[in-house]
Structures are given as structure tokens and as C-alpha cells.
Amino acid sequence: MKRIVVLMGPPGAGKGTQATRIAEKYNIPHISTGDIFRANVKGGTPLGKKAKEYMDKGLLVPDELVCELVEDRVLQDDCRCGYLLDGFPRTIVQAEYFDEFLAERECSPLSVLNIEVGEDVLLPRMVGRRVCRSCGKTYHLSAMPPKVEGVCDLCGGEIYQRADDREETVHERFRVYEEQTSPLIEYYRERGALSSVDGSESPDEVFAAICAILGDCR
């Protein structure tokens, strides 16, 4: 069965953390629109320059820059047995675009996993998050620090703080999530595609809950 999974949840819910594990267990590519935009910002591409204007303010990149990018990505060969979307769709316009794409191109159902976490838990997670500039591995200053300060355990790369993880920007991202992304919970619930997990538990417990929903077969 082709497995198409969408991971939803507010900023800092643990989408990236869980996506890495899900992709490995189910052997499907992890497609994070945020990571794609950050790679473009780093590479100084025209898309990166446009996206940066919005990302640094905690705003969403316009739908027209996101939808075709995702469509092109999921049509690549490594997605033929399934894929995991992290951070897309994020607006009703994106969800409707993706539904049309699925109706035309895919015959597999969509599993939408919503990771639920309250803002009081999210803020310290995000302000303490650090990321490897080279391989993208995520750390947390107190909960999951690297063995050597400032250095990635996996590749020795430099560890940095994302520009949008400063406290003022994080509050704006919460506001944008509530206004533009949280309506998707009802959207997918009405379509019978939504499952929710409690993201305030430990990463292992959250992963176990996700696997119980997705099942064991690869």
C-alpha cells in the first residue's frame, strides 16, 4: 500500500522530530517544506530570498510559492511507494490544492496525524531548540543537548538557533498557526482522515502512539 502521511501540529509540536523516525521506520521520504525553504535561504536562491522575507517575521510563505513546489517534489521517483509531508498543507487553499492533486494522481488514502501540544509547553521547546547547520539534526539546550557544546554529535557541524525561534517571532508563529493552520483540523476531521496524538509526552511515547495509528506494515 502506498502510504501518504501528513504531519500537522503547531510550531514546535515535534513534527520534525517524529518525521525523522516515521520516515526511517516506514521507509518513506520525509518532505519538510520548512527544510526546503531553509535550504533555499542558505543557498541564496530566488525562492530562498522571497521565502526569507516571510519566515523571519513568523509569517507563512504565500500559497503560490508552496503548492507547485510540493507537487513537483512528490512526483519524484523516491515518492512512488509513499511519502511523509511535514508542514504542508498549512492553509485551506493548500489543502484544497493537495486534495485535487490526490484525486487526479494518487489512489491511496491520506493519513493526517495531528500532534497536539499546548503553547505553555511549546515556547520553552522552541526557544531552547538548536539545529545542526550541516545535517539538520535537532537538539534542545536542556532536554537533548549535544555532547559537546555547539558541535553536532552526528557530523561535527556547527549548531545554531533558527532565526524564527526567537521569542517574539515564536509568538507571531503561534498566532499565524491559530488563524491559518488550525482550521485544517476540522477540515480533515470532516473528511475522516484525522488522528490526533498527545505531543506533550516524551518523544518515544509520541512515536509509539503514531505507530499504533499507522500500523506495522511497511
Ligand code: AP5
Ligand atoms: P517549519 O520549519 O515547518 O516550522 P514549524 O511548523 O513552525 O515547526 P517547527 O519546525 O518549528 O517545529 P516542529 O514541530 O518540527 O518541532 P521539532 O521536532 O523541531 O516552517 C518554518 C517556516 O517556513 C514557517 O513559519 C513558514 O514561514 C514557512 N513554511 C513552511 N511550510 C510552509 C507552508 N506549507 N506554507 C507556507 N509557509 C510555510 O521540535 C521542537 C523542539 O522540541 C526541539 O528542540 C526538539 O528537540 C524538542 N522536542 C520535540 N519533541 C519533543 C518531546 N516530545 N518532548 C520534549 N521535547 C521535544
Ligand code: MG
Ligand atoms: Mg520542523
